[in-house]
Ligand SMILES: Nc1nc2c(ncn2[C@@H]2O[C@H](COP(=O)(O)OP(=O)(O)OP(=O)(O)O)[C@@H](O)[C@H]2O)c(=O)[nH]1
């Protein structure tokens with residue numbers, strides 16, 4: 001049985017003549033079928049660890065032992081971290097402080113600031129105008145702690161769900177993350193999504209509760225929500241000094257010392273005794289911290305049972321152990337905008353987030369039957385790196401690479417494992433938002449970028465001595481599409497722009513519809529496509545007419561049918577013959593969702609040889625790409641071939657592929673075909689006074705309301721709604737909340753569209 005799935009561990013064994021393939025729908029149609037399964041196969045390799053954690057820990061300990069002191073010395077100083085969170089929680093504002101305090105930038109500029117400069121990491125004009133992050137930006141900075149210098153590779157990611165691929169690929173290559181949470185709004189819909197993404201890539205995190213200066217800020221309420229909604233236990237390691245506009249600093253409850261930001265824009269840290277009025281709270285929260293740790297850490301549990309108080313050192317070591325093991329999350333707090341509490345987060349990154357040697361990374365050895373290999377972050381080993389992000393720059397294609405093993409030097413030749421192409425690294429840089437710094441060499445555990453390398457994102461590079469392939473990232477399927485027609489003058493630039501965007505962003509897809517003769521672009525949401533249309537205009541001077549947004553439907557069946565199909569062609573030249581027998585039916589997973597397509601064969605006695613069955617599988621995959629009803633992808637069907645026949649001369653792969661395609665089409669139409677449409681999770685947040693209007697609007701859209709929460713002076717309503725009724729929702733919400741309502745929309749699942757049932761032909 002071969003399971004190909006993005007998140008479940010991969011098991012591989014062949015049982016008699018039976019093969020079963022789960023085909024995940026969420027992969028771009030532009031990927032040729034041969035790479036289709038491979039990509040999915042890859043998509044599991046970082047998650048291959050279905051071994052118990054202890055085994056991994058033992059392997060990691062062995063790897064660490066094999067590293068030279070100089071390897072260890074440089075790895076211990078590296079932290080690769082991402083900043084991720086719900087929209088507008090202050091990631092970019094926080095990152096701006098990090099850059100300022102680490103001396104990377106000379107002054108602080110605000111997102112939507114009045115000085116018209118804008119934050120460093122939001123370098124694109126559109127980002128600065130809209131005040132949102134669209135593309136993740138990487139930077140490199142250094143932080144001094146206890147007289148040692150640490151090197152941070154930092155990626156600021158967008159919060160909006162439409163740009164979620166940016167978060168996926170950042171988390172894929174980072175070792176740890178800072179999850180930013182708003183002190184007033186607490187855990188929001190995107191916080192939960194980001195949490196899920198962090199779990200997908202096993203990324204340890206620390207949490208920063210931002211916006212402590214806002215009215216109604218309550219970090220402990222936020223921590224309660226973190227504990228109830230995110231599943232990894234969290235506890236504060238700080239308490240605030242003062243609140244809201246009176247916030248003066250934070251108390252480090254482990255060391256029992258107050259930390260104040262002084263100097264220009266809070267650049268100097270002053271430490272002092274815990275203020276008297278906070279002593280009781282500090283002891284109470286310190287006890288909560290120790291109890292939470294005792295639940296997840298053996299050493300603290302033992303001390304706790306013996307009624308001994310752990311030392312500062314023991315507490316800190318336990319936090320580091322459990323954070324890296326992803327069984328605990330330390331929580332810090334402050335206000336990025338108010339320049340308070342940011343430096344302690346950098347200290348916590350050093351203290352509690354892993355360095356590259358703390359993470360076990362694996363690859364598949366293409367030369368050895370794709371056996372799993374552990375990567376060793378030593379510069380003496382053969383180079384292995386993953387290209388995780390592409391960007392078209394002024395000097396050609398910029399490729400971001402995370403080095404997992406060995407090192408890469410300017411002038412080296414590296415090999416793309418997928419294509420086998422050997423490429424010279426003529427320029428190697430470290431990124432600082434849109435600026436770059438040339439370097440001669442980049443070692444294990446670091447992130448760099450290089451020019452002039454032709455590849456796709458997710459490709460693995462090696463020095464050519466080994467052929468290892470690393471897992472790629474999860475690429476969500478698009479849910480919305482739009483027809484675009486450029487004016488005749490801009491045709492060349494139009495195709496240039498589309499090529500570039502497609503290459504950079506795997507969630508942005510383009511195809512030509514031969515029936516309507518229109519170019520269709522598809523993506524993650526209205527904003528996603530709107531941004532690309534705007535970028536075409538600004539960066540390529542292309543003005544285009546756009547059609548109404550269209551929903552990406554799926555085609556499926558409710559029933560089932562048996563088939564016995566013979567494909568025969570014997571007039572002139574070489575003939576074709578293929579007969580397949582089996583059945584076709586709908587398929588739902590254990591939780592009742594239509595999430596994948598399944599192809600199974602159970603042919604006995606070699607009546608159809610393996611190579612023809614492989615051709616049948618190909619025919620099935622191709623048929624799933626374009627359904628017989630309206631040409632959209634097929635989802636939630638299962639095809640089983642259990643018998644058939646061949647012809648001694650005329651049978652070949654093509655005959656069986658064609659037979660499968662015909663049998664598929666015929667059976668599909670006989671099995672009660674239906675159209676599935678995307679259902680979205682819609683979360684609206686708005687000031688309480690507009691609650692009636694918002695609920696009225698949701699009722700009008702026939703949204704199913706699932707939860708309604710009232711906060712300090714705003715309320716949050718969660719609902720499920722069909723995507724087709726949500727077009728233009730931003731405008732309707734704006735008008736019924738005087739522009740004060742906000743929403744997030746995220747794909748949930750596909751469900752049958754009741755209006756369009758197709759009957760048997
Ligand atoms: N009151 C207050 N406002 C803040 C704080 N931090 C950020 N903001 C404001 O929140 C808004 C959003 O900040 P950003 O830094 O752009 O948030 P983001 O998380 O990067 O947003 P996206 O990247 O678009 O998801 C801006 O107007 C900031 O000025 C804070 O500590 N307190």
Ligand SMILES: [Mg+2]
Pocket residue numbers: 091092093132133156157158159
């Ligand atoms: Mg941002």
